[in-house]
Amino acid sequence: MISDIDETQAPLMDHLLELRTRLLRCVYALAITSAISYYCVDQILAILVHPLSEAFPAGHGRLIYTKLYSAFFVNLKVALFSGFLFSFPIVANQLWAFVAPGLYAREKKAFLPFLIATPVLFGMGASLAYFIVMPTAFKWFIGFQGDKGGLQLEALPGIEEYLALVMQFILAFGVSFLLPVLLMLLNRAGIITRAQLVAARRYVIVAITALAAVITPPDVVSQLMLAIPLLVLFEGTLVVMRFVEKKDAEEKAKAEAEGGAVVVP
Numbered sequence: 001m002i003s004d005i006d007e008t009q010a011p012l013m014d015h016l017l018e019l020r021t022r023l024l025r026c027v028y029a030l031a032i033t034s035a036i037s038y039y040c041v042d043q044i045l046a047i048l049v050h051p052l053s054e055a056f057p058a059g060h061g062r063l064i065y066t067k068l069y070s071a072f073f074v075n076l077k078v079a080l081f082s083g084f085l086f087s088f089p090i091v092a093n094q095l096w097a098f099v100a101p102g103l104y105a106r107e108k109k110a111f112l113p114f115l116i117a118t119p120v121l122f123g124m125g126a127s128l129a130y131f132i133v134m135p136t137a138f139k140w141f142i143g144f145q146g147d148k149g150g151l152q153l154e155a156l157p158g159i160e161e162y163l164a165l166v167m168q169f170i171l172a173f174g175v176s177f178l179l180p181v182l183l184m185l186l187n188r189a190g191i192i193t194r195a196q197l198v199a200a201r202r203y204v205i206v207a208i209t210a211l212a213a214v215i216t217p218p219d220v221v222s223q224l225m226l227a228i229p230l231l232v233l234f235e236g237t238l239v240v241m242r243f244v245e246k247k248d249a250e251e252k253a254k255a256e257a258e259g260g261a262v263v264v265p
Contacts, residue, residue: 022094029090034083041075044082048166051130052157055138063159074159081167089119110188114181125177125229129169133225137169140221165217172215176230180237187241194241197234204234 037044053061065071096115100108142155186192197204212227 019098022098025094026087026091029087029094030083032083033086034079037082037086038075038079041078041082045075045078048078048163051134051166052138052162054135055142056155062156063162064156065159070158070160074163077163077167092118114185117181118178121177121181122174125173125175126170128177128225128229129173133173133222134166134169136225137217137219137222140219168215168217169222173226176211176215176226177233179230180233180240183234183237184240184244187244194238194245197238197241205231208234 049063052063055061065074092115103111145153145155147153183192183197187194208230209223209227212223212230216222216226
C-alpha cells in the first residue's frame with residue numbers, strides 16, 4: 001500500500017515541480033519585458049496617445065494629471081500592459097510545453113490551429129480598436145467641445161482615465177475577437193454543434209449586442225464597431241464548422257467502410 005502511494009506521489013511531484021518552473025519562466029518573461037517597456041515608456045505612451053492627438057485640432061490637444069504621483073503610476077501601468085503583450089507568446093509557449101506531453105499526436109495536431117489563431121485574432125481585434133474605432137470615437141467625443149450657453153466647453157482628458165479607456169478598447173476588442181476560437185473548441189469537444197448555434201442565432205445576436213454594450217464605452221459608434229465584426233466572425237465560424245463537420249463525417253464513413261471490408265483470400 002505504501003509503495004503504491006509513493007509511486008503515485010512521485011509523478012505528481014514531478015508535474016508540480018515542472019508547473020512551478022514553467023510559471024517562474026512566465027513571471028521572469030513578464031518582469032523582463034515590463035522592465036524593457038518601462039525604459040521605453042515615453043515612446044510607448046506616444047503610440048498610445050496618437051489616436052487622441054489626431055482627434056484634436058492641430059496644436060490644441062492636452063493630457064493632464066491632477067495628482068502628483070499620477071504620471072509615475074501611469075508609466076508603471078503602461079510598462080506592465082506592454083510587458084504583458086510582449087511576453088504573451090512566451091507565456092503561451094510555456095503553457096503549451098506543460099500541456100503538450102499529455103496529448104496524443106492527433107490531439108496536438110488538432111490543437112495547433114487554435115494556438116496560431118489566438119494571437120492572430122487578438123491582434124486583429126486590437127488593430128481594429130487602435131486604427132479605426134479609437135480615432136472615430138475620440139473625434140466624436142471631442143466634437144462636444146464649443147460654446148455652451150456663453151461658456152466654453154473644453155475637453156481636458158486626464159492621463160489615467162485616458163490610459164484606462166485605451167486599455168479597455170484594446171483588451172475588449174482583442175479578447176472579443178477570440179470568439180471563433182472559443183466556439184471551435186466547444187465544437188471540437190462535442191459540447192455544441194453547428195446546428196445548435198444556427199438554431200440559437202437570434203439569441204447569439206442579442207448576446208453579442210449586449211456584450212458590445214457592456215465592454216465598450218457608452219457610445220453607439222464603439223458598440224456597433226464591435227458588434228458588427230463579432231457577428232461576421234460568428235457567421236464565418238459557422239461556415240468553418242460546416243466544412244469541418246463534413247470532413248469529419250467523410251473520414252468516419254471511410255474508416256467504417258475500411259473496417260467493414262471483407263478480405264477474400
